Amino acid sequence: MDESTLVDLLGRFGFSDKEIDTYLTLLAHGEATASQIADAAGVSKRYVYSVGETLEKRGFAEVNDHVVPTVIRAKPPEEVIENLQSDVEAMRPGLTERYAEVEPTAEQFEVVKSRVTVLKRIRTLIDEAETELVLSLPLSYLPDVREELSDAVDRGVLVLLIASDVDDPSELADTLPELGEIASVTRTWSEPMPTMLAVDSRIGVLAPMEMLVRSNSDRQAIVFTQEQLGPVIVGSFLGNYWPVAEEVAVVDPAPLPRTFSDFRHAVLQATRHLRAGTDLRASVEGRTTADDEPTSIEGRVVDVTQGLIVPANNEFPVEHSLTLETEDGTVTVGGPGAFVEDVEASDVTLLTG
Known part of the structure; x- marks a missing residue:
């Protein structure tokens, strides 16, 4: 040496x-x-x-x-x-x-220039979904992600899907006859729209409509891994595009009892069960919005406010809530960030009787 x-x-x-x-x-x-x-x-x-x-x-x-x-x-x-x-x-x-072992911090934004890479990123992120994903994609590209979407539904993920650039909704049934297997709720829109994916409100993809629709486009997509941006994308999806798209398929009511960590998923299933005549109860873990104290409540579900399936009855796009009749009276339950409702839920278990 x-x-x-x-x-x-x-x-x-x-x-x-x-x-x-x-x-x-x-x-x-x-x-x-x-x-x-x-x-x-x-x-x-x-x-x-x-x-x-x-x-x-x-x-x-x-x-x-x-x-x-x-x-x-x-x-x-x-x-x-x-x-x-x-x-x-x-x-x-x-x-x-x-020593606290953590995964290396990922880059918050990745610029993607290739259409092939965009689809690859979408498939990968769908595979990573744990609770919820929202996706808008041109009809012609849905077969490319069919398997990943189906697997996500099988894992219990809430999948809200818009197939864009659809002139006739029957085209969707011809392209993907198993609509109930690839999404919880499927809608179509006749106009081209941006490709949007948000997974668990924390990671996703944004691509201008020209990038996937036009073969000679030089536009670029962005893959984001930023928790502050995820809810904004979901809000835009539910507020600007979901209401104008046409509902074409809704998943069947899930067998009960079942626990949901994704509040919108609980709202969707509660809506489906109430409309089917189910005597529905809910057990909720969360916190009180008035004083931020941990709480557990249980009661009969007497009302649902939602905009996930038609007919919608919410006053603004991201408003989703459950109303429970408990031993202590009526209690309203909202999801993450709730402030109007009495309780912000972290987990909701739906059960019969």
Whole structure:
């Protein structure tokens, strides 16, 4: 090993360049007086005493001040290395206990220029969905994501789908006859619209309509991984496009009991069951919006406010709530960010009777 590499390695233990020069001088002598080391290293005798104390504390040397003059002896390298290894191993439990393993932070935005890459990103993100996804895509590209959408529905994900650029809704049935298997609710729109995907309100894709519809488009898409942006995309999807699209398929009511961590999914299923005449109850875990206290409530579902399926009865696009008749009276329940309702739900269990 050349000297520059050795100096660099010793520097990682917190030694200054001057301390390293003094220590290497001591190693070359094995044992020497402070005066001898000072002369060889080109430093003061006082400084050698100071460095000697530092080297002794760190296990690199021994200082014998019971003799005159004081003698400093370098410890054998094997002993020094063994002590360092013991110190490192001693640190392991403490370091491991305090270490929080996290995934590397992803870039918040990725610019995508290729149509093929956009579709690949959409398929990948659909596969990652855990609770909810909203998607708008030209009809001609739906077969490319059919399998991923079907798997998401099977996992219990709420899938809200708009097939755009559809002149006749019957085209959708011809292209994808299994509509009930690829989405919870499917709508069509005759106009081209931006391709939008938001997964679990935290990650997704935005692509201008020209990018997928026109073969010669030079427009670019954005893949985002920003939790603040996700709800905005979902709000735009439900507020600007969902109401004008035509409903063509709705999933059947789910078998009960079932617990939903996605509030809109609970609202959709509650609506389907109430319209089917089910005597429906709900158990809700969440917090009170008045004083932000944890709460658990249970009661009969007597009303639903929603805009997911027709006919809608909400006053604004993202308004979704359940009304429960409990032993303590009527309680309104909303989803994340609720402030008008009495309770903000984190989990909703729907059950019969």
